[in-house]
Amino acid sequence: MLNFEFKNPTKIIFGKGEISKISREIPKTEKILVLYGGGSIKTNGVYDQVKAALEGYNWEEFGGIPANPEYEVLLEALKIIKEKNITYMLAVGGGSVIDGVKFLSAAANYEGEPWDILKNGIRTEEGKGLPFASVLTLPATGSEMNSGAVISRREIGQKLGMGGPGLFPQFSILDPEVIRSIPKKQIANGITDAYTHVLEQYMTVKTSATLQDRFAESILQTLQEIAPKMMEEEFDYDSAANFMWSCTMALNGLIQKGVISDWAIHGIGHELTAQFGIDHARTLAIIAPSHYRYNFEAKKEKLAQYAERVWNVTEGTTEEKALKGIEKMEAFFQSLGIKTKLSEYTEDYQGTAEKIQEAFIARNWLAIGEKGIVKPEDAKKIVEMAY
C-alpha cells in the first residue's frame, strides 16, 4: 500500500426531507447567494424547499450556470458576490453548478486575474475560500464531497481543473427524492459517470491495498444492482438512495488512497465531448472498453479480479476472465441504453483518432494514465479501436 493522506471535512446530510436543514447549518448572519443551473429546480420543487428553508435570511440568487460551467458566466456571478458583499454561497444543482461555485469560492478572495487560478493551478488552502454548501440535484460527479472542479472557457477553447483543501463544501444535502424528476437519460449518464470514476481508480495493476480494492468493487456492484431499477419507470427510493450515495463515495477521495490511478479514459473522453458534444459519461463508455483492450497486458490481472469479484466469472485463464470482464462492462453500459462505439454517435468519426493524437501533443500530454502508459500515439490507437 502506498503512503497516503486523507481528509474530507464535508458534512453529509442524507435522506428524505432533509433540504429544510439548510437553516440549521447556515448562521442567520450570513449574506447568501443561491446559485443554480438551467432552472429545473423551479419545476421539481427543490427551489421551493430551498426558499422555505431560507425564510428570514438575507439572500440573492443567480441562475443559468450551464453544463461544463463557463468562465464568462461565472464572472457575472463573481460581480454580484462582490457588489452585494456575499459571505456564503449555496449551490443547488449537479456537478456543474457545484464546480462553478468552487471556482467562485476561490476567486472571491483572490486578488489577481481569476483565470490565473485555473491557468497557474493555484490551490485554495483551508479557510481561504468563500464558504459554501450544496444541495445536490443530480448524482454523478461526486463534487458534493470533494474539493475539485473543472471550468470551461469557450472563448479560448480551454477546460481546466482546479481545487485545494479549502474548496470542500461545508455541508451537502443529499435527498434521494430529487431523483424522481431526473430524465432516464441523465440517470444513465450518472450511473456511467460514477462507475467509470471507480474504474479509473481501480482498473490499474494488482495492488496490495486489499481494503481499497474491495471498497471500489462494492461501489461497482452496488451500481450494477440498482441500475435496472433506476431505469424503470416507477421510482424506487432505496435504489435512488444507493445510487446517490455510490456516486458520492466514488469520488470523495477514499478509494484512491494508497493506490495508483489511471484517468486516461477521462483524458481521451474530454476530447470527444469537445469535438462532437457527446455527453461526458457517454464518451467514457466509448473509450473504457477500448482502453482496456489496448492496454490488456498491463491491466489483465486486475481485469480478471474485476470479472471474478464483481461479475462472478469463475471459469477460465486470467486472460479469458479479463476479456470476459471487459465484455460484461460493455454489456452493462449498453443495458443503460448507452452506446459504446463512436460510430453509433456520429457518421463523421473518420480522422478523430488523429485529431486526438494532435490534441494530446498540443496539451503536452505525452504520457498519461497509470505509470504514463498512454502516449499520444496510444490515445490515437485507442480511439481507432473505439470507432
Added chain:
Amino acid sequence: MLNFEFKNPTKIIFGKGEISKISREIPKTEKILVLYGGGSIKTNGVYDQVKAALEGYNWEEFGGIPANPEYEVLLEALKIIKEKNITYMLAVGGGSVIDGVKFLSAAANYEGEPWDILKNGIRTEEGKGLPFASVLTLPATGSEMNSGAVISRREIGQKLGMGGPGLFPQFSILDPEVIRSIPKKQIANGITDAYTHVLEQYMTVKTSATLQDRFAESILQTLQEIAPKMMEEEFDYDSAANFMWSCTMALNGLIQKGVISDWAIHGIGHELTAQFGIDHARTLAIIAPSHYRYNFEAKKEKLAQYAERVWNVTEGTTEEKALKGIEKMEAFFQSLGIKTKLSEYTEDYQGTAEKIQEAFIARNWLAIGEKGIVKPEDAKKIVEMAY
C-alpha cells in the same frame, strides 16, 4: 436506507515513516503535552521519532495512562494541562491513550466537575475541545478517527462513554511499521475487536443500504485475508497496513450510516471484563456466536448473507447458511488463538449469567441491541449459552 448525517474531519496521515510529519501539522507556537501509556513507545522507537519531530517545540510529557483509561490518572494529567497552560495534546498510543486524551480535551475547557461530562453525557461541540492529535501505536478501536471515548473510574466501579463533534483528533498518524513490535496476542485482540465492531453495525436485519452492507463485508473479508499473515512470525508490511486501515474504517462512522446497529455483544462483553478481567476483544469472541444463535430468528437472513458473501457459502437453506456463518465466525476467532467459550477462560463461571442479568437491571439496560431485542433475561441466556 435510513436518513443519516456524516462528518469526519480527522486528517489521516498513513504510511511508513510518516511520524515525522507531526512538525508539519502542529504550529510551532503551541504548548504541547505528549501523553502515552505504559512506556512501550520508549522501547519500540516511536518515542524517539516523536521526540525528533518535536525538536524546537515547547513540550511536556505525561506517561502511564492505563488500559481502560482511569479517571483518577487522567485528573493528574488535567492538572498539568492547567498548570503548564497546555494548548495542544498529542496522544501516542492505542485506543486507551487516545480515549483518555479525548476526555482531557473535553475537561480542559469545562468549568464544572469533570466527572459530570461522563455522568451527564455532556457532548463537546465543534471548536470547544482542547485541540489534539494522535500517533497510533495499536490498531483496534478506531479511536484515531472518531469522536468517542470510554473512561473508567474504579473507585465507584463505573465505565462510561462520552463524545461529541468537538472530539475528533485534528490529525492521526498511522504508520504500519509500529505493528512490528506488537505481541501476537494483542494483534489477535485487535483483529477480533475490529471484526466485532463491524459485526455490531452489520449483523442485524436485511437492509436496503446495499453500499454500506458491502463496505462492511469488505472490512470483514480484508481482516480474514490478512489475519493468517499477521499471526506469522515474519512481519508483512502490506498485511499490517490493511489491518491498520481496516481497524480505522471499522469504527469511523461510515458503515453505520443509514442502517440500524446492535452493540449488545459489547454490552454483555463489558460485564465479563468487569467480572473476570478477560481482555475486551476476547469477551466479544465469547459472546458473539451465542448472541447470534440465541437471536437466530431475528438475524438469520443477515447471517445467511454474511455466510454467502463473506465466506462463499453457496449451498443450503437460509437457516443452514446462517448456521454455517456462525460456525465460520467462531472458527475464525479460534484461528487467531482466541477461545470462544467462557469456561476456557475461568473455572469459576457458574452464576455469571445471573450476575449479568442483575447488572443489566442495575444499569437500567432493559432492552438493548437492535430494536431492543436483548432484555436482561436474554442477556442471561446468551451468557449461559457461552459457558
